[in-house]
């Protein structure tokens with residue numbers, strides 16, 4: 001299931017925030033969106049998730065313009081985890097994850113054993129099955145993030161769009177969640193700040209700066225010392241790790 005963005009622009013008032021971005025992700029691959037603060041990652045994520053319409057250009061799923069999809073049709077295909085998910089008080093972890101099944105059910109269809117199986121599998125995948133009855137408002141920031149990922153997985157999507165899914169997580173959970181996301185047979189876009197994690201878990205990266213696409217491709221050919229200096233203003237030493245043969249980026253301070 002290919003996800004393709006062509007010449008997409010989005011403005012806030014008169015200010016151009018996403019400026020003519022063209023990039024695509026092949027079926028089953030993970031695209032990492034990287035770039036400095038304010039470079040337009042979240043804005044592009046919202047366009048990819050269908051939460052906003054582009055001012056011009058097109059987002060296409062499976063070769064079809066997203067503009068032609070109905071809400072429900074889109075929700076059956078695309079699951080999104082935003083940075084700050086708002087969830088009502090007095091709901092449990094299980095309630096939140098069960099919401100993921102909504103696009104697959106009609107008002108009259110009963111909850112099925114298959115729905116239960118999918119919800120449980122999603123909770124197991126994020127390591128929170130034993131928290132199913134805990135109230136949402138009592139969860140830590142990292143646990144909330146994992147619950148929102150479980151909700152997205154319970155949606156059984158073909159496309160998964162994640163905005164900084166690791167920013168509240170300890171290092172073990174960062175690795176677990178990114179490994180899980182990378183291994184899922186879904187087409188995934190993930191906005192991520194950590195360049196080493198992007199290099200380790202993303203098949204391709206797209207680098208944004210000032211709302212424009214600076215470069216895209218496999219991490220090993222994109223995340224060069226020159227690019228890191230130009231885009232992030234930081235000197236770095238980039239080598240190939242002896243441990244996992246992916247890039248190892250050391251920042252020279």
Ligand SMILES: Nc1ncnc2c1ncn2[C@@H]1O[C@H](COP(=O)(O)OP(=O)(O)OP(=O)(O)O)[C@@H](O)[C@H]1O
Nearest residue numbers: 012013017035036037038039040041042043044191
């Ligand atoms: N609705 C809006 N109205 C006005 N400005 C906006 C709006 N949404 C985003 N912006 C501006 O667009 C720019 C890009 O924001 P965006 O959140 O997409 O960046 P980002 O790369 O995700 O940043 P960060 O790494 O800090 O999360 C920022 O300067 C932001 O202030």
